[in-house]
Amino acid sequence: MVMKVYGDEMSACVARVLLCLHEKDTEFELVPVNLFACHHKLPSFLSMNPFGQVPVLQDDDLTLFESRAITAYIAEKHKDKGTDLTRHEDSKEAAIVKQWSEVEAHHFNPAISAVIHQLIVVPLQGEKSPDAAIVEENLEKLEKVLDVYEERLGKTKYLAGDSYTLADLNHVPYTYYFMKTSHAGLVNDRPKVKAWWDDLCSRPAFLKVSPGLTVIPVTN
Amino acid sequence: MVMKVYGDEMSACVARVLLCLHEKDTEFELVPVNLFACHHKLPSFLSMNPFGQVPVLQDDDLTLFESRAITAYIAEKHKDKGTDLTRHEDSKEAAIVKQWSEVEAHHFNPAISAVIHQLIVVPLQGEKSPDAAIVEENLEKLEKVLDVYEERLGKTKYLAGDSYTLADLNHVPYTYYFMKTSHAGLVNDRPKVKAWWDDLCSRPAFLKVSPGLTVIPVTN
Structure with a gap:
């Protein structure tokens, strides 16, 4: 199953994650979250991120928030594919x-x-x-x-x-x-x-x- | 050569690094930096960290600043020794x-x-x-x-x-x-x-x- 990114693409922190996914040429699904309607403060969203912020990443059984933790995870998972974002060999x-x-x-x-x-x-x-x-x-x-x-x-x-x-x-x-x-x-x-x-x-x-x-x- | 940590042990950010070194049971040398005399703003210190903040780590030819980058480096370098601080196997x-x-x-x-x-x-x-x-x-x-x-x-x-x-x-x-x-x-x-x-x-x-x-x- 492809990774899911919950968020709105105009959010800077969501864009950070999308940028990383594109650098790694990785398929993903963007699941829209209506920020103007405060859908990131609903219980269903807070169960994924108690701080009520986008983005959230879902990768099978992993639910991850904080955009920089997500970019680090994607970079590590796909370390041998696309741009080497972490210089992991040294x-x-x-x-x-x-x-x-x-x-x-x-x-x-x-x-x-x-x-x-x-x-x-x-x-x-x-x-x-x-x-x-x-x-x-x-x-x-x-x-x-x-x-x-x-x-x-x-x-x-x-x-x-x-x-x-x-x-x-x-x-x-x-x-x-x-x-x-x-x-x-x-x-x-x-x-x-x-x-x-x-x-x-x-x-x-x-x-x-x-x-x-x-x-x-x-x-x- | 043991790692050198430049800083004052009363600084919270220096203490973060020292804590990590002790969790890994790793020898190090603490090189005092007099913060009250602003020695972290001298050119010799700024050449190690242009933001003029402690701590700075020296490990052979690597000079590293930002305490959380330093703890991550120590945790990775000694990942198989002492406390597993990064859960690196999963x-x-x-x-x-x-x-x-x-x-x-x-x-x-x-x-x-x-x-x-x-x-x-x-x-x-x-x-x-x-x-x-x-x-x-x-x-x-x-x-x-x-x-x-x-x-x-x-x-x-x-x-x-x-x-x-x-x-x-x-x-x-x-x-x-x-x-x-x-x-x-x-x-x-x-x-x-x-x-x-x-x-x-x-x-x-x-x-x-x-x-x-x-x-x-x-x-x-």
């Missing part, structure tokens, strides 16, 4: 992939997701306006992270070395949405980061996922 | 370990580290007082996470199943500091979480690390 290279994956999780993601939340999610919810102070504070944090990336990407083509890995992949969906905002200059003004981003979005797997990333873009 | 069990490790990283840690920062780190810096609103907001988030843990730990002894794994280990240092605050009731009032915590701190590896966790405890 434990030290694999450790460097994990290191930059942790950088995404603990430095990049908190800053960029806060900006995306304010500029894209809050306006969708209708009642409130984006909090400019939160945006500003997190743009500053993001700039510091991107400065580190600019230096790193002057030495290696991708974050974990000269191969595309999970460490790069995990960045893609939020960066895609970020590039729709008026703050895209944070990426475009750093030549190495810009070249890296251009490379990431030229990948065939990305071109299969990006049409689904349709949360309304904003311009502020 | 890919689905290993995926569940990663899932709960991600829960620690994305749900538990942001909340508890914000509380610890306000109640323990801010007072150490002298000039400011803890921000009560930040403490309150993050205690609420932490309660929701612990509610999920309470239900989970009613089904399995540890987070990822009936064996102690990295998913549990990664929680230990911040929880230790949290239990020194007046909010320890969030753990103590949840019987399953309390039993889990009591179990975690009875482990021989913990008893080797806890004497180093000496950041001044506070009572507010």
Whole structure:
């Protein structure tokens, strides 16, 4: 039976998983979850993920949540197929992939997701306006992270070395949405980061996922 | 040559790595980094970790930062020695370990580290007082996470199943500091979480690390 992914393809965390499945050229079934109707908060969904968030993966008797745990599982299960996302044949290279994956999780993601939340999610919810102070504070944090990336990407083509890995992949969906905002200059003004981003979005797997990333873009 | 860990043993993230080394009964050398003198911001340190944070691991020609990447590397390198921290013989069990490790990283840690920062780190810096609103907001988030843990730990002894794994280990240092605050009731009032915590701190590896966790405890 093919893997099932529960979620909505416009969700950045769902897109992270779909991107990984496409990199591995693996068949799957996307089971839609209506986020606007809060179907991810229904008991049937909470029994799969008690935190009430998409995506959830089902692979036979395994039910798995947390998008980065899912991408790691897919990458490991299909380690000898498609793109080598984990550099699994060399434990030290694999450790460097994990290191930059942790950088995404603990430095990049908190800053960029806060900006995306304010500029894209809050306006969708209708009642409130984006909090400019939160945006500003997190743009500053993001700039510091991107400065580190600019230096790193002057030495290696991708974050974990000269191969595309999970460490790069995990960045893609939020960066895609970020590039729709008026703050895209944070990426475009750093030549190495810009070249890296251009490379990431030229990948065939990305071109299969990006049409689904349709949360309304904003311009502020 | 034994692994070198650069850091101060009172740092929660350094303690996470030391705990892992002790679970694997592995020799190492702790190379002190004076955080109060900001030695982690010196060029020599930044050349190992451009984010200027402890710990950094050196293992021959590998230099690695990000504590959870380090624990994953140590657990993998010594997978057949000491405690099996990753359930590496079964890919689905290993995926569940990663899932709960991600829960620690994305749900538990942001909340508890914000509380610890306000109640323990801010007072150490002298000039400011803890921000009560930040403490309150993050205690609420932490309660929701612990509610999920309470239900989970009613089904399995540890987070990822009936064996102690990295998913549990990664929680230990911040929880230790949290239990020194007046909010320890969030753990103590949840019987399953309390039993889990009591179990975690009875482990021989913990008893080797806890004497180093000496950041001044506070009572507010």
